[in-house]
Amino acid sequence: MPMRYTFGGDEHLFVECSEEMSLEAFFNSLSMTSGIKEAKIKGVTEICPANASFQIKFDPDVIHPNDILKEVQAIEVAAAKAEPVITTRIVEIPVFYNDPWTHETLMRFRERHQDPSGTDLEYAARINDYGSVDDFVAAHSGSPWFVSMVGFVSGLPFMYQMVERQRQIQVPKYLRPRTDTPRLTVGHGGCFGCIYSVRGAGGYQMFGITPMPIYDPTQTTSYLKDFMVFFRPGDIVKFKPIDREAYDQAVEDVDKGRFAPPIREVKFDLREFQKDIDGYNAKLEGVLHGH
Known part of the structure; x- marks a missing residue:
């Protein structure tokens, strides 16, 4: 399934990688959160990975919600092309x-x-x-x-x-x-x-x-x-x-x-x-x- 994005209040972006629990879903979540961390997006204050999803906390006074959504969606595209390898x-x-x-x-x-x-x-x-x-x-x-x-x-x-x-x-x-x-x-x-x-x-x-x-x-x-x-x-x-x-x-x-x-x-x-x-x-x- 394509990743699903929803906002939680003014300061959180929730991303669901899969509806089922699997190693592939966990790997997607981990790859995405690693990519977001490496991107050092201005305004991101916390990244919380879960089993098949993750949540990002951001400062809306620093980055507009629509802008962080675009940044993370771009990372999703890049992560889909990346080798599935982690250290x-x-x-x-x-x-x-x-x-x-x-x-x-x-x-x-x-x-x-x-x-x-x-x-x-x-x-x-x-x-x-x-x-x-x-x-x-x-x-x-x-x-x-x-x-x-x-x-x-x-x-x-x-x-x-x-x-x-x-x-x-x-x-x-x-x-x-x-x-x-x-x-x-x-x-x-x-x-x-x-x-x-x-x-x-x-x-x-x-x-x-x-x-x-x-x-x-x-x-x-x-x-x-x-x-x-x-x-x-x-x-x-x-x-x-x-x-x-x-x-x-x-x-x-x-x-x-x-x-x-x-x-x-x-x-x-x-x-x-x-x-x-x-x-x-x-x-x-x-x-x-x-x-």
Whole structure:
């Protein structure tokens, strides 16, 4: 579909890239917002990318709404002709699946769940046709995830699984939201994975927890001293299953300022990815581990 443009009040331009959630839609949104940022349009004060859309805040005393519309539409034309390649980061995130803290929480809220007789992992494995929780965890951690947007709660990443649509994990949210979710819970709702950056209410299924802080307004965490939010749209995430011992060690390393998540810069080419998804993902993982 062609991009749809609407104004939100006097200071916002909203652009819808697609009506469906897909890697192509996220890529279009990311390419457009990158192009707008590089264009340095006078009067633009903020650019906010989302899963398949984005919003621009501008000062109408500096640029007329019709003029910013023309500028952005010109960038759309240029972006459509550009190579679908971005320079981004791939990062490894440790996850303690089936941990005691999310387990205790999900058991407190079983009456709000589709299947009160089991756990979130058991439910997700069953409805996605996996034979066991271990098989499901292997699928969840086996392929990378593309960070399509960051927000809703400060620092929270929405992530889209980088596999064919028929292989994507799909799990509905709770029937009624919980009033509690542990900080750094790895969750899933619909087609999106996420990491809860802070403790609070939530409705996504809970699969595990990471020892790695992703939001620190105090900026005392060693790798968050420059910016309090870890994730950026376009980041590629690879989950690494860990056990309780490794989790405890990572928590201690974070506290002592010696935890450093593996991060590598990588070029991501959407067309090459689409030609051979599993092969391309293997190459990405090779870059992450220096192969």
